[in-house]
Amino acid sequence: MNMTKHTFHETDEVLLRALQEDIGSGDVTALSLIEDGDMSEAVIIAKGDLVLAGLQFAERVFYLVDDRVAFRALKKEGSRIRKGEKIAKIRGKTGSLLSAERTALNILQRTSGIATLTREYVNAVKGFRVMITDTRKTAPGLRFFDKYAVRTGGGRNHRFGLYDGVLIKDNHIAAAGGIGKAVRRVRSGAHHLLKVEIETGSMSEVRDALKAGADVIMLDNMPEERMKKAVHLIRSTDGPVTIEASGGIDLNNVRRVAGTGVDLISVGALTHSAPAADLSLEFLSR
């Protein structure tokens, strides 16, 4: 990612809060033990296989603790890292490295964990013209980081939030009094650069969505056979409707879902249940 001051404005608020909750009124161990002039060198090492994502956030954490820390990336974002490989080399005051260590690893293990899981899904559908996308099921306050990790793992982002995309669900339709009314209202309320996606669960809902002129149709929690039929129906209609599969998709069934011919498969687990990547900071002996 192209990190500019503006991006830092976005990330720093989170990273400073994370540092604050870890360091608080001071790292009592380091403050007592480490002399001010003491310098160290350390490396970030993979303790398991992973896809690297978010190294610039880890770097930023060290910078926010002490801007004289030197940080050198040894691996590229999005690259596959094997257990035991070194990811970055860091040099600076021992006290600064110790104070930043945990916060830097905490963000990096999360973003790399998400990228690693995303890569697995992307690999599982290799050969199909389908995109793996995330959802809005991210950790509170960390959406910017979580969505970046999905992209770095090879996935695509869905809408960022409720403000940059229209997605009409059951309850919207019920409240509006029918699908046609719902689409009309949204077309006149939302600005002209937003498409309209409609969530469907049954074939009759798919037909209604098509009739109402949806730009995108989501097939939510459909069994595989129904999904196939829905894709066939939509593709046989005039106009370029995008199809998204969603709900109950995991590594066991994602390839079969891809086989139904949908354009996008959205997976909540990417951001809410990815295990952390295993990483540690090791100090080089003096």
Place this chain on the structure above:
Amino acid sequence: MNMTKHTFHETDEVLLRALQEDIGSGDVTALSLIEDGDMSEAVIIAKGDLVLAGLQFAERVFYLVDDRVAFRALKKEGSRIRKGEKIAKIRGKTGSLLSAERTALNILQRTSGIATLTREYVNAVKGFRVMITDTRKTAPGLRFFDKYAVRTGGGRNHRFGLYDGVLIKDNHIAAAGGIGKAVRRVRSGAHHLLKVEIETGSMSEVRDALKAGADVIMLDNMPEERMKKAVHLIRSTDGPVTIEASGGIDLNNVRRVAGTGVDLISVGALTHSAPAADLSLEFLSR
């Protein structure tokens, strides 16, 4: 948890940021479709088994979106919930419910996921006088929530951050020039209400830590046999030293670790790799 204004001051910063990243300049779908006066009733439902934690945070999200939303908890914090059970009932403006839905579920699925995993570890060591504790490996900015979830799941908290507990590691000892020096320095630098914990990996390090007068000794990444020996050595010494096991502990080996006689077992996975609890908000039909 006893939620007072002060607690809200702590949590609201995170929850408002989460709402902001989801709602941003406005929920375009709801703003276009839902009429201002439209009211709905909805329930939070478990879509899988789980231990409930953090319902008050979900309630707070609805309150922060619209303080006229009525929220009624149907289950207690820390209780075991079965798939299909209703957890809370919510009534208010349809637009408010839809705007708060995702953010409320995002926090609740995380805290309940952590509590659920913690409960598994606690159950796995049943019968032993040992405590399962968390670590500082939490999601950036969410430590308050993550640590609460661990307690609610039946675990204990380790130190909250670098500021409220002393933990001397290899690098501290190297920088201080020996373990004895390190402990002396920390005793004169830290205030008199903090104990001193020392991380050890070998029997000779355990002996050094005992000699240096550690209050707590951490056995880090030790094989089971060495751990047993270490516990034996420490227990045969004068003085009430607390013993913590740490590193590479999972649900497969946690009971064997407990069997070594340690006082605490700290598990990073509780907060960095707990899968989200499966929850949804369902609107009651009109």
Place this chain on the structure above:
Amino acid sequence: MNMTKHTFHETDEVLLRALQEDIGSGDVTALSLIEDGDMSEAVIIAKGDLVLAGLQFAERVFYLVDDRVAFRALKKEGSRIRKGEKIAKIRGKTGSLLSAERTALNILQRTSGIATLTREYVNAVKGFRVMITDTRKTAPGLRFFDKYAVRTGGGRNHRFGLYDGVLIKDNHIAAAGGIGKAVRRVRSGAHHLLKVEIETGSMSEVRDALKAGADVIMLDNMPEERMKKAVHLIRSTDGPVTIEASGGIDLNNVRRVAGTGVDLISVGALTHSAPAADLSLEFLSR
């Protein structure tokens, strides 16, 4: 507007800053002169014709100064107000009314000024199926208010910012190396719920935009005749392309522009050059 706690979160930051810059360390005149128990009643009065917008923001200012002030709206948002008409009645501590007065009027005179000018443009194109929209040319920090005022005046909003709509301009095309490449890149980078708008100035650019598959085509600063030709060309093509006219449009020529058959006319002046509505707060004699 449906003001909920979330909306206040958005508006209060601006209104509190405005109060802070006006009141600072205290209203020295009122603090010295007005006794704490002194109560007053006052009305907001139109000193010229206007379209009312933002009365809830003015109310909020009084509330933020003193939550015991009673504020009663006498007119509806979006309604036409004649010179001399009373818009709201306010009762509370004299000191609170005096401290809030200027800040409340400052926001109300701006939003009503924008709504009033928007209404003039909307009336000028009556009879045509065309929408008047705003631009991103808003006062720094006040976009939420400015865009609300445009809607209240009868206009439509364009995209809120750079994040919720794609608009490809000359410089993007030059940097991407051609219009086709630019559209392809944006379709694979932006999420699937965003349409793509392309800015054009000549007939050949219009043709290129059509070929590249633009969802929306902006006719920027085109003379009327060329605009007509462009509309004709676009309408004679397959597919539902939306057409926006932009640049150099004022009350003198807006009706002729509407006559060319475009779908939207965007007008920067709505938010950057609308004269303030003339309003004052008058205290009722005791």
Place this chain on the structure above:
Amino acid sequence: MNMTKHTFHETDEVLLRALQEDIGSGDVTALSLIEDGDMSEAVIIAKGDLVLAGLQFAERVFYLVDDRVAFRALKKEGSRIRKGEKIAKIRGKTGSLLSAERTALNILQRTSGIATLTREYVNAVKGFRVMITDTRKTAPGLRFFDKYAVRTGGGRNHRFGLYDGVLIKDNHIAAAGGIGKAVRRVRSGAHHLLKVEIETGSMSEVRDALKAGADVIMLDNMPEERMKKAVHLIRSTDGPVTIEASGGIDLNNVRRVAGTGVDLISVGALTHSAPAADLSLEFLSR
């Protein structure tokens, strides 16, 4: 203006909010289209005649987006710029220039618009020993910028807010129970470095203000003849009373008001109704 870190502290809050409301979760067009290494050069050009004010704020916006952008001012603050003249040259990453463009122009067009209108009023009273001043009728949150623009246009500032100047109006007098009482109270409540100004509408009020010992007398909304009489009366009194004219003054009558002999003429329109200066950012061809 001498911009130091302290000034930036004041301005950055507003400019960062403005950037945030424009860029939000990211400039989707630029992020998709522009490669990270792509560099551009651009100029800010006047599309109409104007008085330049606030170029350092525009520069700051580019800096806040990307601190490696090079910004070179070609014109001086307060100078008269002709249509077509270049005002500044900017070089940096294409993505950074595009992301900062609108926010930079939005502040510059406002401050230059205010300076331009102020200059017209100042020129209109050339030859008289009178000062054109602003009022507190500024855009919410932008008072620092608006007042700077008035000074740059050749005007003078009135008090900055309610905290740095005493101005007694009708309602204060009514609440205090008479003008004499009001002045006594304010002299004992406000600190000894603040003068006391009293608003008057009739000759009898002017006489009362003189008797009460006002340092400054405001003639509010007085017809020209009465204003002349009031000035005559005040000047014939002992002591150096400053006279301010206020209310209903525009470019048509400002010179006649100056002719009455007042010391200051305050004009609300300077900051609430100045049309934006017409400016654009043009990229130099590669």
Place this chain on the structure above:
Amino acid sequence: MNMTKHTFHETDEVLLRALQEDIGSGDVTALSLIEDGDMSEAVIIAKGDLVLAGLQFAERVFYLVDDRVAFRALKKEGSRIRKGEKIAKIRGKTGSLLSAERTALNILQRTSGIATLTREYVNAVKGFRVMITDTRKTAPGLRFFDKYAVRTGGGRNHRFGLYDGVLIKDNHIAAAGGIGKAVRRVRSGAHHLLKVEIETGSMSEVRDALKAGADVIMLDNMPEERMKKAVHLIRSTDGPVTIEASGGIDLNNVRRVAGTGVDLISVGALTHSAPAADLSLEFLSR
């Protein structure tokens, strides 16, 4: 003080920061020991004689911790309290009272300490028409509270900061190139509602200040005899010049300084060296 929402906006930032630095991640003693439903009653008691100031701030601290705490003032602001007297009665959750206790007392002991010392100075000059004022020598971030305490103790405030009063010192004069030039520049740069005060140390400086037309003359660090001469000289001149004595004034010499006939005596010690008032919170036995 008339506490409105606006005042709270000013004070809460400081009080919440104070609570945050005291409570941080939680009151571990109270959280462990006190059951949620446990209620207590407590009183604030004077452990020494004092002048009460700032009780509303202490009340606010309890409110910010828990808005269900009931707080009843038993004494009035500015009143003289004898050792052993009860000042307020508080009832609420035991945990809330314990968490708020120290922060509430910390602010109250400071503001009452300042008021008590101020009262001593005011009493020391009884019989003279002179005012005791504070300076800008306040604790960082606490000026609002410190200046309130001075007023409550019977003193007067000097200017609040560098922005609401003009005070020309040696260095200003040197930089401006003479006192006449300095006054002229300031009269044309500052707005028309600010008076001009000049600091003087010698009789010749007093004469210069008079000639330059100072509104207020400060006699800084002058021996008593010179001060008398200076007062005599200034009083014998035409025009209402205010005289301030400043520098090296303490309780031993303040009455003699008052005897020289000055109008104001400013005392830095009021806010930088007042000993804390002795107060404690005592829980009523159950």
Place this chain on the structure above:
Amino acid sequence: MNMTKHTFHETDEVLLRALQEDIGSGDVTALSLIEDGDMSEAVIIAKGDLVLAGLQFAERVFYLVDDRVAFRALKKEGSRIRKGEKIAKIRGKTGSLLSAERTALNILQRTSGIATLTREYVNAVKGFRVMITDTRKTAPGLRFFDKYAVRTGGGRNHRFGLYDGVLIKDNHIAAAGGIGKAVRRVRSGAHHLLKVEIETGSMSEVRDALKAGADVIMLDNMPEERMKKAVHLIRSTDGPVTIEASGGIDLNNVRRVAGTGVDLISVGALTHSAPAADLSLEFLSR
């Protein structure tokens, strides 16, 4: 102190607030009088004897006003300074020096005042193995600074707040239903790295505290004889209990308290009643 970016994050919030409350909308005197290019040199001078503490905070204030100001420390933190000695030399824009002056001195006079008083207490107990510690009785929002000053003066810090140390008082014991219960609850509620201190006033409470297994016992407001007995009793017990004396200790009796054999003596006056150090900024003549 080792000032890193993280430390500045802690201090800058307070120092910027202090600058804001002093400078506000601008230093009207300096802005009017001082030309932008005017440069000055100045020194911070001791006007009385003092122990220096917090010079880096004063330096930071100048930096926050203008990062081109050059600041050179002439004395070391913690060193004894005689009246008339120069402490630091500062060079930069005259306007910047004048705007920062008061805020820089305000923090420095407070921290040096605290260090000076602390040193007096430390010297008063010379020869005894006892530590002088602070309390939580600090100025609201300034605990970080106040506690740093105590350390610099030669004292030790007590717990920083309610979150990093357990101290059980009367009311806790009453609420818990006995001292044994209280200690048990706190040991199971607080994490394992925190010691438990119990406040006692009588010999029987001391005995209870010993029996309950306190790590630290506070002798609160005990007469000297009782204190001696308590120390004797505690020392004759098995186990390394730390003893703290607290309450009613001043420079007159502190040496006698030290003579009782306690380990720590905590003194509230260090931070709530230390008179400010006498310091001034003097400009070097040109």
